[in-house]
Structure formats: C-alpha cells, structure tokens
Amino acid sequence: MGEATTEHQIGMESQKEFAVYFAVTITIVMGAILFSNYVAHHKHWFMLPEAAATILVGMLGGVLYLLHTSSVTQSLATFDPSIFFIGLLPPIIFNSGYTMKRRFFFDNITAIVTYAVAGTTISSFVVGVIVYTVGYCGISLKLTLAEALSFGALISATDTVSVLAIFQELRVEPTLFYLVFGESSLNDAVAIVLFASFSKFIGNSFTASAIPVAVLDFIFIFVGSTLVGILFGMISALLFKHYNFKGCLFHEVSVYVMFSYLPFSVCTAFDLSGVVAILFTGIAMKHYTCNNLSEEGKATCAKFFNAISYLSEATIFLNLGLAVFSMQKGFHFSFAFWTLFACLVGRALHVYPLSYLLNLRKSAERQITKPTQHMLWFSGLRGALCFALALEWPNELQRHYIINVTMVVVLTTLFIGGGATVPVLNYLKIKRLTPSEDLAIDQIVRPLKRLRILQFDAKYLVPFLTHMQPPSEDGGVTNLKAVNELKQVVNDEIRPAAATVAQDEDGIDFNNMH
Structure with a gap:
C-alpha cells in the first residue's frame, strides 16, 4: 500500500513538473510568434527573417532550461523527431x-x-x-x-x-x-x-x-x-x-x-x-x-x-x-x-x-x-x-x-x-511588381493548351469528381471579355469585385461551359 502511494506521489510530482515546463514552453511559443510578428510586420527588419527571430527566442528560452537538469526539462528542450x-x-x-x-x-x-x-x-x-x-x-x-x-x-x-x-x-x-x-x-x-x-x-x-x-x-x-x-x-x-x-x-x-x-x-x-x-x-x-x-x-x-x-x-x-x-x-x-x-x-x-x-x-x-x-x-x-x-x-x-x-x-x-x-x-535587380501588376498577373488566366494532362483533367476528372461541368469544345479556358474588363479595372487601379471573373485557379473558365 505504501509503495503504491509512493508511486502515485512520484507520478503526480512528475505531472506537475511537466505541466510547469509545458506552460513555460507554450509561453515561449507565444512570445516567439509575437516577436516574429513585430520584426516582420511592424519593423520590417528583412535582415532578421521570421524563422531566425523565432530561433533567437528559442535560444533565449534555452537559457532558462539550462538552469534545470531534470528529465522532463531535457525532454522539452530536446527536439523529438517523432x-x-x-x-x-x-x-x-x-x-x-x-x-x-x-x-x-x-x-x-x-x-x-x-x-x-x-x-x-x-x-x-x-x-x-x-x-x-x-x-x-x-x-x-x-x-x-x-x-x-x-x-x-x-x-x-x-x-x-x-x-x-x-x-x-x-x-x-x-x-x-x-x-x-x-x-x-x-x-x-x-x-x-x-x-x-x-x-x-x-x-x-x-x-x-x-x-x-x-x-x-x-x-x-x-x-x-x-x-x-x-x-x-x-x-x-x-x-x-x-x-x-x-x-x-x-x-x-x-x-x-x-x-x-x-x-x-x-x-x-x-x-x-x-x-x-x-x-x-x-x-x-x-x-x-x-x-x-x-x-x-x-x-x-x-x-x-x-x-x-x-x-x-x-x-x-x-x-x-x-x-x-x-x-x-x-x-x-x-x-x-x-x-x-x-x-x-x-x-x-x-x-x-x-x-x-x-x-x-x-x-x-x-x-x-x-x-x-x-x-x-x-x-x-x-x-x-x-x-x-x-x-x-x-x-x-x-x-x-x-x-x-x-x-x-x-x-x-x-x-x-x-x-x-x-x-x-x-x-x-530582381523585378518587383506594383500592386496593380501583381493583381493582374494573379487574375489573368493562362491557357490549358500547354499541358494535355490538364486538358484531360478538365474534360473528364473534374466533372467526375466534382459538381462542375466540362469546358466547351473550343477549350473554354479563357474568357476574353472578362480578362479585358479586368485589365481596364486594373489600369484604373480599382480592385475588381470577386465575381468579375468566375474561374478555377488552374485556368478553367467556368463562365464558358456547357
């Protein structure tokens, strides 16, 4: 009975110790997120990437772990591959x-x-x-x-x-x-x-x-x-x-x-x-x-x-x-x-x-x-x-x-x-896009003709696996009217409505389907 009580007490102490250090770890994670957000989005310190900023916080947290040598501490400080x-x-x-x-x-x-x-x-x-x-x-x-x-x-x-x-x-x-x-x-x-x-x-x-x-x-x-x-x-x-x-x-x-x-x-x-x-x-x-x-x-x-x-x-x-x-x-x-x-x-x-x-x-x-x-x-x-x-x-x-x-x-x-x-x-001198150029490139659809597997996918797999219908016989991959309207909007630097171009990311124009 005494041995069982001792084992129970040891187990409780281990759980308490783990809970304390787990709470410290969670706090450090939150601190790392806040610090990386401050570095990247408030100060825009490109010389210190977000990943590097997070590592720095981890290294500072590691100093706290150095003060303790228990097995629980070591398990938290050690990177477990599993x-x-x-x-x-x-x-x-x-x-x-x-x-x-x-x-x-x-x-x-x-x-x-x-x-x-x-x-x-x-x-x-x-x-x-x-x-x-x-x-x-x-x-x-x-x-x-x-x-x-x-x-x-x-x-x-x-x-x-x-x-x-x-x-x-x-x-x-x-x-x-x-x-x-x-x-x-x-x-x-x-x-x-x-x-x-x-x-x-x-x-x-x-x-x-x-x-x-x-x-x-x-x-x-x-x-x-x-x-x-x-x-x-x-x-x-x-x-x-x-x-x-x-x-x-x-x-x-x-x-x-x-x-x-x-x-x-x-x-x-x-x-x-x-x-x-x-x-x-x-x-x-x-x-x-x-x-x-x-x-x-x-x-x-x-x-x-x-x-x-x-x-x-x-x-x-x-x-x-x-x-x-x-x-x-x-x-x-x-x-x-x-x-x-x-x-x-x-x-x-x-x-x-x-x-x-x-x-x-x-x-x-x-x-x-x-x-x-x-x-x-x-x-x-x-x-x-x-x-x-x-x-x-x-x-x-x-x-x-x-x-x-x-x-x-x-x-x-x-x-x-x-x-x-x-x-x-x-x-x-790598090219950087203006907001309007970025929007135009992101919206204008590329034709599917360059990859036959995408044509096969659009004609057979997409209709079979989704509620969408196959494109028209001429390919149906680009809605020229929508693209021209989009270009005009971009030139005026007005963000287009979400419904201006109804299309899938892969370049399938769902406005031009049967």
Whole structure:
C-alpha cells in the first residue's frame, strides 16, 4: 500500500513538473510568434527573417532550461523527431500543396520537377562525394560511402520559408517565387526518400554498385507515395460530392481535416513516404474536393490549414533554438567547414547546369534568366527538416557529429542567407511588381493548351469528381471579355469585385461551359 502511494506521489510530482515546463514552453511559443510578428510586420527588419527571430527566442528560452537538469526539462528542450514527423510536419507539407496556386505551379512544372527531383539528387550525390573524399583524405570526419550519401541527402533538404515570406512581401515576380516555392515543396519529400533509401545501407556492405538499387528504391517509394496521395484526394472528392452534410459546418470541416492525415499513416504502414503522399493529397484535395465544399467550409478550411501550418513552423524553429543548448559534445570544425562548402557547390552544380538544359527548350521570353538562377542558388537555405533527419541518424557513433554540424549549417544559412536576401535581390535587380501588376498577373488566366494532362483533367476528372461541368469544345479556358474588363479595372487601379471573373485557379473558365 505504501509503495503504491509512493508511486502515485512520484507520478503526480512528475505531472506537475511537466505541466510547469509545458506552460513555460507554450509561453515561449507565444512570445516567439509575437516577436516574429513585430520584426516582420511592424519593423520590417528583412535582415532578421521570421524563422531566425523565432530561433533567437528559442535560444533565449534555452537559457532558462539550462538552469534545470531534470528529465522532463531535457525532454522539452530536446527536439523529438517523432513529434516532428508525425505531429508538426504533415500540416506544413499539406498546406504547401493546399495553398499552391496551381496554374503558376503547372506553368513552371517542368522546371520545378527538374530542380526538385533531379536537382536534389545531384546535390545529394555531390555533397556526399565531397564529404566522403575529404574524410578519406584525412582532413575531415571519416564517413563510409553509405553514411556520406545519407548525410548528403539529409543536408540537401532546403527550407525557404524565410525567403518566400520576403518574396511575398516585396511582390517578387511570380516565376522566381514559384520556382523557389515549387522546388522547396517537393524538395523536402525527395530528400526524405533519398535519406531513407541510402540510410538502409549504413552498417551494411555498400559499394558504388549498390547505388542503382538505392535509386530504384527511391523511384518506387516516390511514385508509390504520389499515387497514394492522389488516390486519397480523389476518394475525399467523391465522398464530399455524394454525401450531404446538411449544412453542418463542423462535421464537414472535421472530416476534411482528417483526410489530410490519413495518407501519411497509410504510407508509414507500407514503408512509403507519408510526406510525399500528403503533399499530393493537399494538391488533389484543393483541386477537386475543395470545389465540393460549402462556401463557409472553403473559407474555414483555408484559414485552419494556414493557422496550423504557421503554428507548426513556429514550434519547429523554436525547438531548433532550444536544441542549441542541448547539443551533445563532439563538434568537428573541419567537418562543418567542408559541409558548408559542399552545400554551396552541390547547389551550384544542380541549379546552373539544369537551368541551361531547361533554357534549351524555352522560348526567349520564358528563359530562366541569370539573375533568377543566381537567386535560386542563393535561396537554398537549410531548415528544421535537416535537423530532424539528423536526429534519426542510425549510426550511434557518428550521430552527435552529424547533429552538431547539421545545426551549424542550419543556423548559418538561416541567419546569414536569410538576412542577406533583400541585399541580394537589390544587387541582382530582381523585378518587383506594383500592386496593380501583381493583381493582374494573379487574375489573368493562362491557357490549358500547354499541358494535355490538364486538358484531360478538365474534360473528364473534374466533372467526375466534382459538381462542375466540362469546358466547351473550343477549350473554354479563357474568357476574353472578362480578362479585358479586368485589365481596364486594373489600369484604373480599382480592385475588381470577386465575381468579375468566375474561374478555377488552374485556368478553367467556368463562365464558358456547357
């Protein structure tokens, strides 16, 4: 009886201690949000991006945690990869696909997929080979080939939240914005799958001949996860098309939100990539399912996903700051130096050669210009995903070196690269739009003729999965009268009414349908 009472008392004390530090953590999260809002929207300090401001608050909070050494304190200060991948990452990735303006995305789809898939793969190999070579020569940390390639994959995951926030506020021309946004949206998924494929060989025999096996594994996981994501998007569309919620907004929104997590769990169970699946689920649900929601449901879901995504991002960067003071011993300076060098080289060797190849098939007015290429190279900041993958490093002997160096790379690129974004934009003379130009580009519809898959989608899939009807035989993709009226309104600098152009984001004009 006495032992049971003692255990109960110990449990109560542990709960109290956890509650206190959890309350402190919540307070720090709120403080980080307020501080980042003040920095970005009150003072417009572009030299201190929102992500960096949040990390700073986390580092200050970490000082409080240094005063206590209990297990609960350490668990709060330590970045738990399970919480990241299961709790925080899915809403961020889903929101990336959900908020994507798909007509700009698909207008640059070839370049985006090339940079994200081929580019990330190239960067992973370049970084891995450089790190392996310098380690073999004895001037850096020595890693096996499998370890080097795994590290190259995890450190090639870019995080452009800070850069995109600045791009959006300055109204940077949309081609650059969506190249950076599209690449970063797919890049995380590619890096995770590559890391999973290469890390399987850590501790096992791995030679250059095993690389094709790892690449095939990557292709299988990526394609399979993509299909799962699209399938769930279509299933949700059919459900919302044929089931009547009788105006119950909370039921409608609740079921919609649950679909944003389902594919992640399914893919995890079948050893596929939940991140890839949930990204394409977000794209498919916004394209199909969203059109079957009530008007209130559309507005509520959009606000919910934006809010939960922002809160998740803030929590991740805050934990990054907190984790600075919980880093283990074992920092390797030469490893950090060569990793930063390899990241710059790997980024350059995928942006510039791939841009050259892409420009061979583009007309003069659609070329990816040199300033845009330079900005793409500069925008390859590293973020929380790299750190979370480093915490999942399978080799216990090398883990603390990998974690510490990854932290240094993340902090260096975020603070230096993120802070220098505006000066680099000014130096490269990147075009910025006026409010009227921004509105015109955002509203004028691009034709579907450039991509046959979008024509097939508009004619068959959209009518089958939504309440909308197929376009007219002539394509029905542009309402010239509406566009001309819009141009006149923009020239007069009067914001048009929401009903001026009734169209879907992908360029389907629903005023010109049967």
